[in-house]
Amino acid sequence: MATDTQLDLWEVFIQSKSGLPYIHAGSVHASDNKMAIQNARDIYTRRGEGTSIWVLPSKHIVASNPDDNDMLFDPSNDKVYRHPTFYLMPEGAKNI
Amino acid sequence: MHNEHSDTHFQSRIDNGEHIEAKDYMPEGYRKHLIRQISQHAHSEVIGMQPEGNWITRAPSLRAKQILLAKIQDEGGHGLYLYSAAETLGVSRAELIENLQSGKAKYSSIFNYPALNWADIGAIGWLVDGAAIVNQVSLQRTSYGPYSRAMVRICKEESFHQRQGYEIMTKMMRGTKDQQAMAQDAMNRWWWPSLMMFGPHDTDSPHSSDAVKWKIKRETNDELRQKFIDKTIPQAELIGLTIPDNNFSLDEKTGHYKISPINWDEFYRVIAGHGPCNKQRVDHHIKFHEEGAWVREAAVAYKQKHVKKELETA
Numbered sequence: 001m002a003t004d005t006q007l008d009l010w011e012v013f014i015q016s017k018s019g020l021p022y023i024h025a026g027s028v029h030a031s032d033n034k035m036a037i038q039n040a041r042d043i044y045t046r047r048g049e050g051t052s053i054w055v056l057p058s059k060h061i062v063a064s065n066p067d068d069n070d071m072l073f074d075p076s077n078d079k080v081y082r083h084p085t086f087y088l089m090p091e092g093a094k095n096i
Numbered sequence: 097m098h099n100e101h102s103d104t105h106f107q108s109r110i111d112n113g114e115h116i117e118a119k120d121y122m123p124e125g126y127r128k129h130l131i132r133q134i135s136q137h138a139h140s141e142v143i144g145m146q147p148e149g150n151w152i153t154r155a156p157s158l159r160a161k162q163i164l165l166a167k168i169q170d171e172g173g174h175g176l177y178l179y180s181a182a183e184t185l186g187v188s189r190a191e192l193i194e195n196l197q198s199g200k201a202k203y204s205s206i207f208n209y210p211a212l213n214w215a216d217i218g219a220i221g222w223l224v225d226g227a228a229i230v231n232q233v234s235l236q237r238t239s240y241g242p243y244s245r246a247m248v249r250i251c252k253e254e255s256f257h258q259r260q261g262y263e264i265m266t267k268m269m270r271g272t273k274d275q276q277a278m279a280q281d282a283m284n285r286w287w288w289p290s291l292m293m294f295g296p297h298d299t300d301s302p303h304s305s306d307a308v309k310w311k312i313k314r315e316t317n318d319e320l321r322q323k324f325i326d327k328t329i330p331q332a333e334l335i336g337l338t339i340p341d342n343n344f345s346l347d348e349k350t351g352h353y354k355i356s357p358i359n360w361d362e363f364y365r366v367i368a369g370h371g372p373c374n375k376q377r378v379d380h381h382i383k384f385h386e387e388g389a390w391v392r393e394a395a396v397a398y399k400q401k402h403v404k405k406e407l408e409t410a
Contacts, residue, residue, distance in 0.1 A: 005190070005392055005393075005396055006188065006189035006190045006193070006392070007392060007395060007396070009180075009183065025249075026177055026180050026181075026245070026246065026249070027180040027183070028176070028180075029189060030395075031392075031395035031396055031398065031399040032395070032398065032399045032402060035395060042173075043173050043176050043177070046169070046170070046173070046253075047253070063119060065119070066100070066117070066119050066120045066121070067100055
């Protein structure tokens with residue numbers, strides 16, 4: 001089995017109901033688009049888990065570096081004006 | 097500032113109940129332990145298809161055949177979820193399969209026992225999947241994110257497996273004397289190996305302490321085994337099956353059953369490769385892997401043809 005291969009790795013995203021976001025379900029191995037969709041269907045949606053599937057080659061995913069988490073995901077608690085509760089509404093104002 | 101690449105920081109994240117993701121820092125021992133455990137788990141799912149696959153053509157009704165096919169397809173799917181989870185740790189699928197075929201990686205030794213008759217299909221679903229579920233429910237809270245997510249998915253699917261097995265056993269126990277005897281015989285053969293599925297006692301388990309410290313395992317072998325025993329004995333009694341243990345008893349104070357000592361010699365003998373079906377299971381895997389090589393080659397050739405076409409038209 002000199003040239004044996006397990007094919008390429010793909011990531012699978014599934015939308016469970018129309019209108020909802022696509023959520024990462026896991027990965028599959030496949031050699032091309034069509035096989036990736038077919039394998040994703042067979043592996044991840046055997047019980048009505050989805051109405052739509054996205055697949056993309058795992059090598060095209062760009063992920064943030066966990067070392068940068070402090071910088072990237074600082075909650076910016078000093079910027080309270082980003083929240084609606086920061087603003088004072090006049091007495092009696094409705095529907096706002 | 098804390099050092100994000102230190103084992104102390106890692107342990108404090110674990111202690112805080114955080115999940116570890118693929119790109120996060122992890123000690124080498126953690127990574128190794130996970131690769132070993134997840135791949136062993138994946139191999140078990142895939143090898144576990146064999147004793148049941150043997151019965152597809154001989155299922156006693158169309159209903160039973162459909163159910164068995166669906167169950168075995170699930171096991172294949174579970175193997176794939178788990179292989180994917182292991183791959184996030186930097187090991188390739190090809191390596192994992194090679195380790196299975198060379199015997200370097202283990203799978204659950206329960207699958208080295210044969211499924212001799214239809215009652216065995218009932219006993220496998222009820223006892224073997226039942227034991228697996230107890231372990232897997234606990235692993236849903238494992239500290240490694242991709243493993244935990246695979247477990248959540250598997251647990252959702254697995255409870256049908258156990259119920260279909262218990263249904264088979266129930267039907268047989270309500271059937272003829274011969275059917276009842278077959279069910280009891282399957283119970284006698286599968287009970288002890290199912291209890292051994294949880295692994296050695298905590299005092300003799302070489303990998304347990306790190307796994308618990310790192311929250312890979314959330315409960316110990318003995319705790320999980322006890323849960324399974326406590327659930328299963330009343331289920332057996334309800335349908336009239338006898339536990340093949342002359343000395344088990346219910347401790348009224350704790351609510352736990354106490355069983356006779358487990359024959360660990362048998363467990364280690366089967367792990368060492370001397371179970372009834374060890375060679376057959378691995379040979380079968382190798383045979384189908386090799387016979388399927390042309391499919392993988394064709395898929396790659398097809399892809400290359402299309403890549404070439406895209407380049408030409410670009």
